[in-house]
Amino acid sequence: MQRFVAYYRVSTKRQGESGLGLDAQRDAVRAYVAGRAVVAEFEEVESGKKADRPALEAALRACRLHGAILVIAKLDRLSRSVTFISKLMDEGVQFVACDLPHANALTVGxxxxxxxxxxxxxxxxxxxxxxxxxxxxxVLGGRRGDHRIEDHATVGRMRSTRVRSERATSAAGDVMAVVEDIRGGGERSLQALADELNARKIFAPRGGLWSAGQVRRTVLRAQTVSPVDQKECLHQAS
The missing domain is CATH 1.20.5 (Single alpha-helices involved in coiled-coils or other helix-helix interfaces)
Structure with a gap:
Protein backbone atom coordinates (compact mmCIF):
# COMPACT_ATOMS: atom_id res chain seq x y z
CA MET A 1 0.00 0.00 0.00
CA GLN A 2 1.32 3.43 -0.92
CA ARG A 3 2.26 5.74 1.93
CA PHE A 4 2.48 9.51 1.74
CA VAL A 5 4.10 12.43 3.54
CA ALA A 6 2.16 15.68 3.07
CA TYR A 7 3.90 19.06 2.72
CA TYR A 8 2.05 22.38 2.82
CA ARG A 9 3.60 25.81 2.21
CA VAL A 10 2.40 29.40 2.26
CA SER A 11 4.49 32.39 1.28
CA THR A 12 3.57 34.92 3.99
CA LYS A 13 3.31 34.93 7.77
CA ARG A 14 -0.20 36.36 7.55
CA GLN A 15 -1.35 33.42 5.43
CA GLY A 16 0.23 31.01 7.86
CA GLU A 17 -1.47 32.57 10.89
CA SER A 18 -4.88 32.82 9.24
CA GLY A 19 -4.79 29.39 7.62
CA LEU A 20 -5.52 31.05 4.28
CA GLY A 21 -4.26 28.71 1.62
CA LEU A 22 -3.33 25.92 4.04
CA ASP A 23 -6.89 24.63 4.34
CA ALA A 24 -7.26 24.48 0.58
CA GLN A 25 -3.97 22.58 0.31
CA ARG A 26 -5.07 20.08 2.97
CA ASP A 27 -8.38 19.53 1.18
CA ALA A 28 -6.58 18.88 -2.13
CA VAL A 29 -4.19 16.40 -0.51
CA ARG A 30 -6.98 14.53 1.30
CA ALA A 31 -8.95 14.25 -1.93
CA TYR A 32 -5.93 12.88 -3.80
CA VAL A 33 -4.84 10.45 -1.07
CA ALA A 34 -8.42 9.15 -0.76
CA GLY A 35 -8.00 7.15 2.43
CA ARG A 36 -4.47 5.90 1.79
CA ALA A 37 -1.92 6.18 4.60
CA VAL A 38 -0.42 9.60 5.39
CA VAL A 39 2.45 8.90 7.80
CA ALA A 40 3.33 12.55 8.51
CA GLU A 41 2.36 16.14 7.65
CA PHE A 42 4.57 19.23 7.56
CA GLU A 43 3.76 22.88 6.93
CA GLU A 44 5.98 25.88 6.37
CA VAL A 45 5.78 29.64 5.91
CA GLU A 46 8.53 30.41 3.42
CA SER A 47 9.12 31.83 -0.05
CA GLY A 48 9.31 29.32 -2.88
CA LYS A 49 12.51 31.00 -4.05
CA LYS A 50 14.43 29.85 -0.97
CA ALA A 51 16.06 26.41 -0.98
CA ASP A 52 16.71 26.36 2.78
CA ARG A 53 13.42 25.06 4.21
CA PRO A 54 13.61 23.05 7.46
CA ALA A 55 10.06 21.67 7.27
CA LEU A 56 10.63 20.46 3.72
CA GLU A 57 13.89 18.81 4.75
CA ALA A 58 12.03 17.07 7.59
CA ALA A 59 9.36 15.93 5.14
CA LEU A 60 11.99 14.52 2.77
CA ARG A 61 13.64 12.71 5.68
CA ALA A 62 10.29 11.17 6.61
CA CYS A 63 9.85 10.05 2.99
CA ARG A 64 13.22 8.33 2.98
CA LEU A 65 12.62 6.67 6.36
CA HIS A 66 9.18 5.36 5.52
CA GLY A 67 9.62 4.76 1.79
CA ALA A 68 6.79 7.25 1.29
CA ILE A 69 5.84 9.61 -1.54
CA LEU A 70 5.90 13.36 -0.92
CA VAL A 71 2.47 14.78 -1.78
CA ILE A 72 1.81 18.49 -2.33
CA ALA A 73 -1.31 20.38 -3.36
CA LYS A 74 0.30 22.34 -6.21
CA LEU A 75 3.63 21.99 -7.94
CA ASP A 76 4.60 25.58 -7.12
CA ARG A 77 4.21 24.77 -3.38
CA LEU A 78 7.34 22.65 -3.73
CA SER A 79 9.56 24.97 -5.70
CA ARG A 80 9.65 27.15 -8.80
CA SER A 81 13.22 26.00 -9.44
CA VAL A 82 13.87 23.19 -11.91
CA THR A 83 17.29 22.73 -10.27
CA PHE A 84 15.64 22.18 -6.89
CA ILE A 85 13.17 19.64 -8.29
CA SER A 86 15.95 17.79 -10.13
CA LYS A 87 17.81 17.61 -6.81
CA LEU A 88 14.85 15.74 -5.33
CA MET A 89 14.99 13.30 -8.23
CA ASP A 90 18.72 12.77 -7.68
CA GLU A 91 18.05 11.98 -4.02
CA GLY A 92 15.53 9.34 -5.05
CA VAL A 93 12.56 11.06 -3.38
CA GLN A 94 9.31 10.55 -5.28
CA PHE A 95 6.76 13.34 -5.22
CA VAL A 96 3.34 14.02 -6.68
CA ALA A 97 1.42 17.28 -7.12
CA CYS A 98 -2.37 17.02 -6.73
CA ASP A 99 -2.99 19.65 -9.42
CA LEU A 100 -0.73 17.80 -11.89
CA PRO A 101 -0.43 14.13 -10.88
CA HIS A 102 1.95 13.37 -13.75
CA ALA A 103 4.36 16.16 -12.83
CA ASN A 104 7.00 13.59 -11.93
CA ALA A 105 7.13 12.09 -15.40
CA LEU A 106 6.58 15.47 -17.05
CA THR A 107 9.43 17.15 -15.20
CA VAL A 108 11.84 14.31 -15.87
CA GLY A 109 10.77 14.23 -19.51
CA VAL A 139 46.28 14.76 -37.41
CA LEU A 140 43.31 13.36 -35.49
CA GLY A 141 43.12 10.28 -33.28
CA GLY A 142 45.79 8.38 -31.39
CA ARG A 143 47.09 8.84 -27.86
CA ARG A 144 48.53 12.19 -26.91
CA GLY A 145 51.20 12.42 -24.25
CA ASP A 146 50.25 10.76 -20.96
CA HIS A 147 46.52 10.67 -21.74
CA ARG A 148 44.99 7.28 -20.87
CA ILE A 149 41.30 6.42 -21.28
CA GLU A 150 41.72 3.93 -18.40
CA ASP A 151 42.32 6.86 -16.06
CA HIS A 152 38.89 8.32 -16.89
CA ALA A 153 37.23 4.99 -16.12
CA THR A 154 38.99 4.91 -12.75
CA VAL A 155 37.84 8.44 -11.95
CA GLY A 156 34.27 7.48 -12.89
CA ARG A 157 34.30 4.47 -10.59
CA MET A 158 35.69 6.56 -7.73
CA ARG A 159 32.98 9.18 -8.17
CA SER A 160 30.27 6.51 -8.28
CA THR A 161 31.60 4.96 -5.09
CA ARG A 162 31.69 8.37 -3.39
CA VAL A 163 28.08 9.14 -4.36
CA ARG A 164 26.86 5.80 -3.03
CA SER A 165 28.79 6.32 0.20
CA GLU A 166 27.38 9.84 0.66
CA ARG A 167 23.82 8.58 0.16
CA ALA A 168 24.36 5.77 2.66
CA THR A 169 25.79 8.22 5.21
CA SER A 170 22.84 10.58 4.69
CA ALA A 171 20.40 7.71 5.20
CA ALA A 172 22.24 6.70 8.37
CA GLY A 173 21.87 10.26 9.66
CA ASP A 174 18.11 10.08 9.05
CA VAL A 175 17.86 6.87 11.05
CA MET A 176 20.04 8.22 13.86
CA ALA A 177 17.52 11.00 14.49
CA VAL A 178 14.92 8.29 15.14
CA VAL A 179 17.36 6.19 17.20
CA GLU A 180 18.03 9.15 19.49
CA ASP A 181 14.29 9.61 19.93
CA ILE A 182 13.92 5.93 20.86
CA ARG A 183 16.82 6.10 23.31
CA GLY A 184 15.11 9.03 24.97
CA GLY A 185 12.32 6.59 25.82
CA GLY A 186 14.72 4.27 27.62
CA GLU A 187 15.47 1.73 24.86
CA ARG A 188 19.19 0.99 24.85
CA SER A 189 20.17 -2.41 23.38
CA LEU A 190 20.75 -2.90 19.67
CA GLN A 191 17.95 -5.45 19.45
CA ALA A 192 15.56 -3.14 21.28
CA LEU A 193 16.41 -0.37 18.85
CA ALA A 194 15.88 -2.72 15.89
CA ASP A 195 12.52 -3.86 17.27
CA GLU A 196 11.31 -0.28 17.73
CA LEU A 197 12.45 0.76 14.23
CA ASN A 198 10.49 -2.16 12.84
CA ALA A 199 7.48 -1.22 14.96
CA ARG A 200 7.61 2.29 13.52
CA LYS A 201 7.63 0.79 10.01
CA ILE A 202 10.96 2.34 9.05
CA PHE A 203 12.75 0.45 6.31
CA ALA A 204 16.17 -1.11 6.83
CA PRO A 205 18.92 0.07 4.41
CA ARG A 206 18.07 -2.62 1.85
CA GLY A 207 14.43 -3.02 2.76
CA GLY A 208 12.90 -5.59 5.07
CA LEU A 209 13.26 -5.69 8.85
CA TRP A 210 16.01 -4.27 11.04
CA SER A 211 18.40 -6.53 12.92
CA ALA A 212 20.80 -5.69 15.73
CA GLY A 213 23.73 -5.93 13.29
CA GLN A 214 22.15 -3.49 10.86
CA VAL A 215 21.56 -0.99 13.67
CA ARG A 216 25.20 -1.31 14.69
CA ARG A 217 26.47 -0.66 11.15
CA THR A 218 24.11 2.30 10.75
CA VAL A 219 25.29 3.89 14.00
CA LEU A 220 28.93 3.45 12.97
CA ARG A 221 28.26 5.06 9.59
CA ALA A 222 26.45 8.10 10.99
CA GLN A 223 29.13 10.79 11.03
CA THR A 224 27.11 13.18 13.13
CA VAL A 225 27.15 10.90 16.18
CA SER A 226 29.96 11.55 18.65
CA PRO A 227 32.23 8.68 19.80
CA VAL A 228 30.68 8.81 23.26
CA ASP A 229 27.16 8.50 21.86
CA GLN A 230 28.27 5.71 19.54
CA LYS A 231 29.68 3.73 22.47
CA GLU A 232 26.43 4.09 24.38
CA CYS A 233 24.29 3.32 21.31
CA LEU A 234 26.29 0.21 20.51
CA HIS A 235 25.92 -1.30 23.97
CA GLN A 236 24.38 -4.75 23.56
CA ALA A 237 22.23 -5.84 26.46
CA SER A 238 23.03 -9.30 27.66
Whole structure:
Protein backbone atom coordinates (compact mmCIF):
# COMPACT_ATOMS: atom_id res chain seq x y z
CA MET A 1 0.00 0.00 0.00
CA GLN A 2 1.32 3.43 -0.92
CA ARG A 3 2.26 5.74 1.93
CA PHE A 4 2.48 9.51 1.74
CA VAL A 5 4.10 12.43 3.54
CA ALA A 6 2.16 15.68 3.07
CA TYR A 7 3.90 19.06 2.72
CA TYR A 8 2.05 22.38 2.82
CA ARG A 9 3.60 25.81 2.21
CA VAL A 10 2.40 29.40 2.26
CA SER A 11 4.49 32.39 1.28
CA THR A 12 3.57 34.92 3.99
CA LYS A 13 3.31 34.93 7.77
CA ARG A 14 -0.20 36.36 7.55
CA GLN A 15 -1.35 33.42 5.43
CA GLY A 16 0.23 31.01 7.86
CA GLU A 17 -1.47 32.57 10.89
CA SER A 18 -4.88 32.82 9.24
CA GLY A 19 -4.79 29.39 7.62
CA LEU A 20 -5.52 31.05 4.28
CA GLY A 21 -4.26 28.71 1.62
CA LEU A 22 -3.33 25.92 4.04
CA ASP A 23 -6.89 24.63 4.34
CA ALA A 24 -7.26 24.48 0.58
CA GLN A 25 -3.97 22.58 0.31
CA ARG A 26 -5.07 20.08 2.97
CA ASP A 27 -8.38 19.53 1.18
CA ALA A 28 -6.58 18.88 -2.13
CA VAL A 29 -4.19 16.40 -0.51
CA ARG A 30 -6.98 14.53 1.30
CA ALA A 31 -8.95 14.25 -1.93
CA TYR A 32 -5.93 12.88 -3.80
CA VAL A 33 -4.84 10.45 -1.07
CA ALA A 34 -8.42 9.15 -0.76
CA GLY A 35 -8.00 7.15 2.43
CA ARG A 36 -4.47 5.90 1.79
CA ALA A 37 -1.92 6.18 4.60
CA VAL A 38 -0.42 9.60 5.39
CA VAL A 39 2.45 8.90 7.80
CA ALA A 40 3.33 12.55 8.51
CA GLU A 41 2.36 16.14 7.65
CA PHE A 42 4.57 19.23 7.56
CA GLU A 43 3.76 22.88 6.93
CA GLU A 44 5.98 25.88 6.37
CA VAL A 45 5.78 29.64 5.91
CA GLU A 46 8.53 30.41 3.42
CA SER A 47 9.12 31.83 -0.05
CA GLY A 48 9.31 29.32 -2.88
CA LYS A 49 12.51 31.00 -4.05
CA LYS A 50 14.43 29.85 -0.97
CA ALA A 51 16.06 26.41 -0.98
CA ASP A 52 16.71 26.36 2.78
CA ARG A 53 13.42 25.06 4.21
CA PRO A 54 13.61 23.05 7.46
CA ALA A 55 10.06 21.67 7.27
CA LEU A 56 10.63 20.46 3.72
CA GLU A 57 13.89 18.81 4.75
CA ALA A 58 12.03 17.07 7.59
CA ALA A 59 9.36 15.93 5.14
CA LEU A 60 11.99 14.52 2.77
CA ARG A 61 13.64 12.71 5.68
CA ALA A 62 10.29 11.17 6.61
CA CYS A 63 9.85 10.05 2.99
CA ARG A 64 13.22 8.33 2.98
CA LEU A 65 12.62 6.67 6.36
CA HIS A 66 9.18 5.36 5.52
CA GLY A 67 9.62 4.76 1.79
CA ALA A 68 6.79 7.25 1.29
CA ILE A 69 5.84 9.61 -1.54
CA LEU A 70 5.90 13.36 -0.92
CA VAL A 71 2.47 14.78 -1.78
CA ILE A 72 1.81 18.49 -2.33
CA ALA A 73 -1.31 20.38 -3.36
CA LYS A 74 0.30 22.34 -6.21
CA LEU A 75 3.63 21.99 -7.94
CA ASP A 76 4.60 25.58 -7.12
CA ARG A 77 4.21 24.77 -3.38
CA LEU A 78 7.34 22.65 -3.73
CA SER A 79 9.56 24.97 -5.70
CA ARG A 80 9.65 27.15 -8.80
CA SER A 81 13.22 26.00 -9.44
CA VAL A 82 13.87 23.19 -11.91
CA THR A 83 17.29 22.73 -10.27
CA PHE A 84 15.64 22.18 -6.89
CA ILE A 85 13.17 19.64 -8.29
CA SER A 86 15.95 17.79 -10.13
CA LYS A 87 17.81 17.61 -6.81
CA LEU A 88 14.85 15.74 -5.33
CA MET A 89 14.99 13.30 -8.23
CA ASP A 90 18.72 12.77 -7.68
CA GLU A 91 18.05 11.98 -4.02
CA GLY A 92 15.53 9.34 -5.05
CA VAL A 93 12.56 11.06 -3.38
CA GLN A 94 9.31 10.55 -5.28
CA PHE A 95 6.76 13.34 -5.22
CA VAL A 96 3.34 14.02 -6.68
CA ALA A 97 1.42 17.28 -7.12
CA CYS A 98 -2.37 17.02 -6.73
CA ASP A 99 -2.99 19.65 -9.42
CA LEU A 100 -0.73 17.80 -11.89
CA PRO A 101 -0.43 14.13 -10.88
CA HIS A 102 1.95 13.37 -13.75
CA ALA A 103 4.36 16.16 -12.83
CA ASN A 104 7.00 13.59 -11.93
CA ALA A 105 7.13 12.09 -15.40
CA LEU A 106 6.58 15.47 -17.05
CA THR A 107 9.43 17.15 -15.20
CA VAL A 108 11.84 14.31 -15.87
CA GLY A 109 10.77 14.23 -19.51
CA UNK A 110 11.40 17.93 -19.99
CA UNK A 111 14.78 17.74 -18.29
CA UNK A 112 15.75 14.70 -20.35
CA UNK A 113 14.65 16.42 -23.57
CA UNK A 114 16.72 19.51 -22.79
CA UNK A 115 19.74 17.38 -21.88
CA UNK A 116 19.39 15.38 -25.10
CA UNK A 117 19.13 18.58 -27.16
CA UNK A 118 22.27 19.94 -25.51
CA UNK A 119 24.13 16.69 -26.15
CA UNK A 120 23.09 16.75 -29.82
CA UNK A 121 24.25 20.35 -30.17
CA UNK A 122 27.59 19.53 -28.54
CA UNK A 123 28.00 16.51 -30.82
CA UNK A 124 27.25 18.62 -33.90
CA UNK A 125 29.71 21.33 -32.86
CA UNK A 126 32.36 18.70 -32.12
CA UNK A 127 31.99 17.09 -35.56
CA UNK A 128 32.20 20.50 -37.22
CA UNK A 129 35.31 21.43 -35.22
CA UNK A 130 37.01 18.12 -36.05
CA UNK A 131 36.19 18.50 -39.74
CA UNK A 132 37.64 22.02 -39.72
CA UNK A 133 40.78 20.82 -37.93
CA UNK A 134 41.22 17.95 -40.40
CA UNK A 135 40.88 20.40 -43.29
CA UNK A 136 43.75 22.42 -41.78
CA UNK A 137 45.95 19.32 -41.77
CA UNK A 138 45.68 18.48 -38.06
CA VAL A 139 46.28 14.76 -37.41
CA LEU A 140 43.31 13.36 -35.49
CA GLY A 141 43.12 10.28 -33.28
CA GLY A 142 45.79 8.38 -31.39
CA ARG A 143 47.09 8.84 -27.86
CA ARG A 144 48.53 12.19 -26.91
CA GLY A 145 51.20 12.42 -24.25
CA ASP A 146 50.25 10.76 -20.96
CA HIS A 147 46.52 10.67 -21.74
CA ARG A 148 44.99 7.28 -20.87
CA ILE A 149 41.30 6.42 -21.28
CA GLU A 150 41.72 3.93 -18.40
CA ASP A 151 42.32 6.86 -16.06
CA HIS A 152 38.89 8.32 -16.89
CA ALA A 153 37.23 4.99 -16.12
CA THR A 154 38.99 4.91 -12.75
CA VAL A 155 37.84 8.44 -11.95
CA GLY A 156 34.27 7.48 -12.89
CA ARG A 157 34.30 4.47 -10.59
CA MET A 158 35.69 6.56 -7.73
CA ARG A 159 32.98 9.18 -8.17
CA SER A 160 30.27 6.51 -8.28
CA THR A 161 31.60 4.96 -5.09
CA ARG A 162 31.69 8.37 -3.39
CA VAL A 163 28.08 9.14 -4.36
CA ARG A 164 26.86 5.80 -3.03
CA SER A 165 28.79 6.32 0.20
CA GLU A 166 27.38 9.84 0.66
CA ARG A 167 23.82 8.58 0.16
CA ALA A 168 24.36 5.77 2.66
CA THR A 169 25.79 8.22 5.21
CA SER A 170 22.84 10.58 4.69
CA ALA A 171 20.40 7.71 5.20
CA ALA A 172 22.24 6.70 8.37
CA GLY A 173 21.87 10.26 9.66
CA ASP A 174 18.11 10.08 9.05
CA VAL A 175 17.86 6.87 11.05
CA MET A 176 20.04 8.22 13.86
CA ALA A 177 17.52 11.00 14.49
CA VAL A 178 14.92 8.29 15.14
CA VAL A 179 17.36 6.19 17.20
CA GLU A 180 18.03 9.15 19.49
CA ASP A 181 14.29 9.61 19.93
CA ILE A 182 13.92 5.93 20.86
CA ARG A 183 16.82 6.10 23.31
CA GLY A 184 15.11 9.03 24.97
CA GLY A 185 12.32 6.59 25.82
CA GLY A 186 14.72 4.27 27.62
CA GLU A 187 15.47 1.73 24.86
CA ARG A 188 19.19 0.99 24.85
CA SER A 189 20.17 -2.41 23.38
CA LEU A 190 20.75 -2.90 19.67
CA GLN A 191 17.95 -5.45 19.45
CA ALA A 192 15.56 -3.14 21.28
CA LEU A 193 16.41 -0.37 18.85
CA ALA A 194 15.88 -2.72 15.89
CA ASP A 195 12.52 -3.86 17.27
CA GLU A 196 11.31 -0.28 17.73
CA LEU A 197 12.45 0.76 14.23
CA ASN A 198 10.49 -2.16 12.84
CA ALA A 199 7.48 -1.22 14.96
CA ARG A 200 7.61 2.29 13.52
CA LYS A 201 7.63 0.79 10.01
CA ILE A 202 10.96 2.34 9.05
CA PHE A 203 12.75 0.45 6.31
CA ALA A 204 16.17 -1.11 6.83
CA PRO A 205 18.92 0.07 4.41
CA ARG A 206 18.07 -2.62 1.85
CA GLY A 207 14.43 -3.02 2.76
CA GLY A 208 12.90 -5.59 5.07
CA LEU A 209 13.26 -5.69 8.85
CA TRP A 210 16.01 -4.27 11.04
CA SER A 211 18.40 -6.53 12.92
CA ALA A 212 20.80 -5.69 15.73
CA GLY A 213 23.73 -5.93 13.29
CA GLN A 214 22.15 -3.49 10.86
CA VAL A 215 21.56 -0.99 13.67
CA ARG A 216 25.20 -1.31 14.69
CA ARG A 217 26.47 -0.66 11.15
CA THR A 218 24.11 2.30 10.75
CA VAL A 219 25.29 3.89 14.00
CA LEU A 220 28.93 3.45 12.97
CA ARG A 221 28.26 5.06 9.59
CA ALA A 222 26.45 8.10 10.99
CA GLN A 223 29.13 10.79 11.03
CA THR A 224 27.11 13.18 13.13
CA VAL A 225 27.15 10.90 16.18
CA SER A 226 29.96 11.55 18.65
CA PRO A 227 32.23 8.68 19.80
CA VAL A 228 30.68 8.81 23.26
CA ASP A 229 27.16 8.50 21.86
CA GLN A 230 28.27 5.71 19.54
CA LYS A 231 29.68 3.73 22.47
CA GLU A 232 26.43 4.09 24.38
CA CYS A 233 24.29 3.32 21.31
CA LEU A 234 26.29 0.21 20.51
CA HIS A 235 25.92 -1.30 23.97
CA GLN A 236 24.38 -4.75 23.56
CA ALA A 237 22.23 -5.84 26.46
CA SER A 238 23.03 -9.30 27.66
Missing amino acids: IMASVAQFEREMISTRTRQALAAAKARGV
